Amino acid sequence: MESSKLNRRKFIKRASISAMGAGMVSPGAFAAGNSMTEQESTIIKEYRKFGRTGFQVSDFGSGNPSNEAVLRALLKSGVNLIDTGEAYMNGNSERLIGNVIQDFDRSKLFINTKLYTETKFSSKEEVIKRTNECLERLKTDYVDCMQIHSAENSAILKDEAFHSGMEQLKKEGKVRYVGVSCHGNNWAFNTDENLETILMAAVEDGRFDVILLAYNFVNADIAEKILDACEKKNIATIIMKSNPVHLYGLFESKLEKIAEEGKEVDKYTRAFYDKYQVMNNEAQNFFAEYGITSEKELKNAASRYVLSNPKAHTTIWDFQNFDDVENILQLSGQKLSNKDELVLNGYHKHLGHTACRLGCNDCEAVCPHHLPINKILRYNYYFSVKKQEKRAMTKFAQLNLQKPSDLCIDCEGYCEEVCKYGVWTRQLLAAAQHNLELIV
Ligand code: SF4
Ligand code: SF4
Incomplete structure (x- = not known):
C-alpha cells in the first residue's frame, strides 16, 4: 500500500498537462499540495489522425483503468482516447469514466463505448435505450463512438436494429461515429469465420468508422491485412492485446x-x-x-512493434496502477529498433x-x-x-x-x-x- 502511494507521488510529480491532450478543467483532480509545475517525463509524445473522424488521437489510449486516480493520471499525461463498454464491470467502468471526465474538457476526449449481443439486438428502441443508459453512466451528452461489442460473426454487422438506432442517435447528436470490436470467431461451431473475415466484412460494409482489433507481433499476418484495408477506407483503428509475451516459466x-x-x-x-x-x-x-x-524488455519491444505501424492509430491498455501509467506511457512516440x-x-x-x-x-x-x-x-x-x-x-x-x-x-x-x-x-x-x- 505504502509503495503504491509512493509510486503515485512519484508519478504525480512528473505529470503535467499535455498541450495536445485532454485539457484539465479542475486543478483539484489530484490531491491538493502536489506540484503540477514540474516538467513531466512521462507524457504522450505522439498523436495520429484517427481515420475519417479527423480526431488527433494519442498513440496510447485508456482501456479499463482500475480506478479514477489512474484515469486522471492518464488524461493529465495527454491520453485522449477512452475505451469502455456497457458490459465492463457491470457498467461501473462507464460510471468511473463519467466521474473523471467532469474535470476535463470533454471536447478534447474521444470516448468509445460498446453494446454487446450474443446473436442480435431485439429492436431499434432497445439499442436507443441502452445507449441512453451508457450516456447516463458516462455523465455526458454524447459518445464519440458506439461499437458493436466483440462481433462474433459477420451477420451481426448487418443488424438493422443496431444501425437504425445509430442513425437516430446520430441525428440527435448522441453518437458521432459507429464502430465494431472483434476478437475473432467466438463460437467453435461456426468455424468458417475469424478475425479477418469478420473485420474485412466490416470494412466492406462501409458504415463502421472505428475498428477495434487484437494486433501484436505474433498475429501480424492476420491483423495487418485488416489494418491495410482500414487505411484504404480511412477507418480509424484501436489496438488491443498488443503484448502477447507470456507463459514461458x-x-x-x-x-x-x-x-x-x-x-x-x-x-x-x-x-x-x-x-x-x-x-x-x-x-x-x-x-x-x-x-x-x-520480461519488461520483451513487452517494450512488443509495444514498439505496434507503435511503429502508422495504420495502428492508438493502442489501449488496461492500466492498473501508477507504475503501469509510467512504464507504458514512457514508450509513447517510440519506434522499433x-x-x-x-x-x-x-x-x-x-x-x-x-x-x-x-x-x-x-x-x-x-x-x-x-x-x-x-x-x-x-x-x-x-x-x-x-x-x-x-x-x-x-x-x-x-x-x-x-x-x-x-x-x-x-x-x-x-x-x-x-x-x-x-x-x-x-x-x-x-x-x-x-x-x-x-x-x-
Ligand atoms: S483436437 Fe484434440 S487435443 Fe486438440 S483441443 Fe480438440 S480434443 Fe483437445
Ligand atoms: S493459432 Fe494455432 S492453436 Fe491458435 S487458434 Fe490458430 S490454429 Fe489454433
Missing part, C-alpha cells in the same frame, strides 16, 4: 511447486511434462542468446509455439469435441498477461465446457496438426485449465 514454476509439495504429478501434467521442459529450455536459451534480463526486431524474430523462433494467435480459429474445425480453443487461450491471456484472474475464471466457467483435461488427454492432437504456426495447443490448454480452474 509457467510450467517450470508449476512443476517446482508440485515437487516442493511432494505431490504426485497427475496424468494430465505428466502427459506434457517433457514438452514443459523443452519449453523452459527454449525460453532460457532465448534469454541467454539475446541478452534479455527481464534493430535490436527489437532481432529479439522479436528470436521470440518467434524459440517461443512462437507458445503463442496462440488471437483471432485465428483454424484448428477449431478439426477438434472432435468442438472446443473453443482460441477463446479458452484468450481467457488464459486475461489471466496470465492482464492479471484479471477473477474475470478470466468467470468467463471460463461460463463456457460450461467439458474439461480439456478429459478431452485432450487421449486425443491425437488434431488441433496441433493443422496449426500453421506450430502452436503446442494441448500444452497451452493444459496451462489454461490449470489457471482458470485451479484443479490440476
Whole structure:
C-alpha cells in the first residue's frame, strides 16, 4: 500500500498537462499540495489522425483503468482516447469514466463505448435505450463512438436494429461515429469465420468508422491485412492485446511447486511434462542468446512493434496502477529498433509455439469435441498477461465446457496438426485449465 502511494507521488510529480491532450478543467483532480509545475517525463509524445473522424488521437489510449486516480493520471499525461463498454464491470467502468471526465474538457476526449449481443439486438428502441443508459453512466451528452461489442460473426454487422438506432442517435447528436470490436470467431461451431473475415466484412460494409482489433507481433499476418484495408477506407483503428509475451516459466514454476509439495504429478501434467521442459529450455536459451534480463524488455519491444505501424492509430491498455501509467506511457512516440526486431524474430523462433494467435480459429474445425480453443487461450491471456484472474475464471466457467483435461488427454492432437504456426495447443490448454480452474 505504502509503495503504491509512493509510486503515485512519484508519478504525480512528473505529470503535467499535455498541450495536445485532454485539457484539465479542475486543478483539484489530484490531491491538493502536489506540484503540477514540474516538467513531466512521462507524457504522450505522439498523436495520429484517427481515420475519417479527423480526431488527433494519442498513440496510447485508456482501456479499463482500475480506478479514477489512474484515469486522471492518464488524461493529465495527454491520453485522449477512452475505451469502455456497457458490459465492463457491470457498467461501473462507464460510471468511473463519467466521474473523471467532469474535470476535463470533454471536447478534447474521444470516448468509445460498446453494446454487446450474443446473436442480435431485439429492436431499434432497445439499442436507443441502452445507449441512453451508457450516456447516463458516462455523465455526458454524447459518445464519440458506439461499437458493436466483440462481433462474433459477420451477420451481426448487418443488424438493422443496431444501425437504425445509430442513425437516430446520430441525428440527435448522441453518437458521432459507429464502430465494431472483434476478437475473432467466438463460437467453435461456426468455424468458417475469424478475425479477418469478420473485420474485412466490416470494412466492406462501409458504415463502421472505428475498428477495434487484437494486433501484436505474433498475429501480424492476420491483423495487418485488416489494418491495410482500414487505411484504404480511412477507418480509424484501436489496438488491443498488443503484448502477447507470456507463459514461458509457467510450467517450470508449476512443476517446482508440485515437487516442493511432494505431490504426485497427475496424468494430465505428466502427459506434457517433457514438452514443459523443452519449453523452459527454449525460453532460457532465448534469454541467454539475446541478452534479455527481464520480461519488461520483451513487452517494450512488443509495444514498439505496434507503435511503429502508422495504420495502428492508438493502442489501449488496461492500466492498473501508477507504475503501469509510467512504464507504458514512457514508450509513447517510440519506434522499433534493430535490436527489437532481432529479439522479436528470436521470440518467434524459440517461443512462437507458445503463442496462440488471437483471432485465428483454424484448428477449431478439426477438434472432435468442438472446443473453443482460441477463446479458452484468450481467457488464459486475461489471466496470465492482464492479471484479471477473477474475470478470466468467470468467463471460463461460463463456457460450461467439458474439461480439456478429459478431452485432450487421449486425443491425437488434431488441433496441433493443422496449426500453421506450430502452436503446442494441448500444452497451452493444459496451462489454461490449470489457471482458470485451479484443479490440476
Ligand atoms: S492453436 Fe494455432 S490454429 Fe489454433 S487458434 Fe491458435 S493459432 Fe490458430
Ligand atoms: S487435443 Fe483437445 S483441443 Fe486438440 S483436437 Fe484434440 S480434443 Fe480438440
